[in-house]
Amino acid sequence: xxxxxxxxxxxxxxxxxxxxxxxxxxxxxxxxxxxxxxxxxxxxxxxxxxxxxxxxxxxxxxxxxxxxxxxxxxxxxxxxxxxxxxxxxxxxxxxxxxxxxxxxxxxxxxxxxxxxxxxxxxxxxxxxxxxxxxxxxxxxxxxxxxxxxxxxxxxxxxxxxxxxxxxxxxxxxxxxxxxxxxxxxxxxxxxxxxxxxxxxxxxxxxxxxxxxxxxxxxxxxxxxxxxxxxxxxxxxxxxxxxxxxxxxxxxxxxxxxxxxxxxxxxxxxxxxxxxxxxxxxxxxx
Numbered sequence: 001x002x003x004x005x006x007x008x009x010x011x012x013x014x015x016x017x018x019x020x021x022x023x024x025x026x027x028x029x030x031x032x033x034x035x036x037x038x039x040x041x042x043x044x045x046x047x048x049x050x051x052x053x054x055x056x057x058x059x060x061x062x063x064x065x066x067x068x069x070x071x072x073x074x075x076x077x078x079x080x081x082x083x084x085x086x087x088x089x090x091x092x093x094x095x096x097x098x099x100x101x102x103x104x105x106x107x108x109x110x111x112x113x114x115x116x117x118x119x120x121x122x123x124x125x126x127x128x129x130x131x132x133x134x135x136x137x138x139x140x141x142x143x144x145x146x147x148x149x150x151x152x153x154x155x156x157x158x159x160x161x162x163x164x165x166x167x168x169x170x171x172x173x174x175x176x177x178x179x180x181x182x183x184x185x186x187x188x189x190x191x192x193x194x195x196x197x198x199x200x201x202x203x204x205x206x207x208x209x210x211x212x213x214x215x216x217x218x219x220x221x222x223x224x225x226x227x228x229x230x231x232x233x234x235x236x237x238x239x240x241x242x243x244x245x246x247x248x249x250x251x252x253x254x255x256x257x258x259x260x261x262x263x264x265x266x267x268x269x270x271x272x273x274x275x276x277x278x279x280x281x282x283x284x285x
Contacts, residue, residue: 005125011233012128013189014213016135018229019222020182021210023139026219027148028175029155031090033207034075034097038068038180040202041100042187044110047119047197052109057122061188068184069177071100076176080169097207104199115198116191123193131189135182139222142178151175183210216257218264223271228257228264 021035046064049055055063075096079089105113142148150171153161162168191197213232217225235253257265 007234007237009123009125009128009193011230012125012132013123013186013193014210014233015226015229016128016132016189017183017186017210018213018217018225019135019139020179020186021214022217022222022225023142023151023182024175024179025211026214026221026225027143027155028151028172029086029158030172030176031086032093032179032211033090033204034093034095035179035183035210036202036204036206037093037097037100038071038183039187039190039206040097040104040197040199041068041071041180042184043191043197043202044104044116044187045184046188047116047191048109050122050192051116051119057120057192060192061185064188064191065181065184068180068187072177072180073173076173080172080176083168094204094207097202097204101199101202104202110199113199115196115201117196119191119195119197121192121195123189128189128193131185135185136222138178139182143222147171147174212254216254216264218266218268220268221264221266221270224264224266224269227266227271 017035017039020038021032024035025031042064044064045067046060049060049063050057075093079092084092104110110116143152150161150166153164153166154168154171158168187202209232213229214225216232217223217228231253261267
């Protein structure tokens with residue numbers, strides 16, 4: 001039972017980061033191959049706060065979120081002001097992520113490539129569930145706001161949105177900031193769950209996993225990427241006894257989704273849309 005709870009806890013932490021990528025890629029329309037950098041900043045910001053500065057866990061999470069959000073402005077302002085296309089932006093933020101990883105491997109504050117061990121294990125399943133529900137509420141309110149509508153308009157047709165008065169730079173920058181904040185929260189929870197972090201945990205592979213969950217779940221859905229993220233975490237763990245077949249099963253799952261559901265598991269729908277009409281009122285509407 002404890003093993004299952006542990007897998008669900010890890011899945012919940014991953015789902016918070018996937019929510020962040022969903023906001024920026026799924027609803028704003030820019031691809032990112034570097035969001036693992038924001039998870040890393042959240043993890044190190046929160047981990048250092050408790051490990052070296054002995055801050056309380058909730059305050060340490062706030063430090064991690066603030067660190068990741070600040071970094072989003074550092075990379076976002078020059079990259080988005082240059083009006084880079086989606087593919088060029090993905091390359092730019094990938095470079096930022098790799099540069100950050102090299103920096104983390106060479107700083108004494110982060111203990112270099114050996115990583116930080118002995119971080120207090122303060123993350124509980126209840127804390128993860130609370131943070132996940134809070135993140136869902138924030139994303140839902142964001143998408144229903146004028147700023148969220150502007151993000152969707154930019155995703156569909158940037159030129160028409162700008163002609164209608166939408167600020168491309170401001171909208172995308174604020175979307176990136178929220179996305180980074182959620183990834184930072186995920187990183188802070190991860191650091192205090194594993195009690196150990198090192199730079200090699202936050203590579204291009206991690207960024208690709210986050211992006212794959214968004215694409216497989218549906219680029220216009222919130223609940224779809226969360227479902228895909230849970231599957232991507234649970235299935236490899238369920239097949240841990242068959243080490244040789246774990247990655248094969250994971251790759252096969254991706255191929256099947258892209259072959260039979262190219263729009264993703266839910267496409268532009270939400271999980272609540274699958275319920276009978278009489279149950280749908282007020283549920284993920």
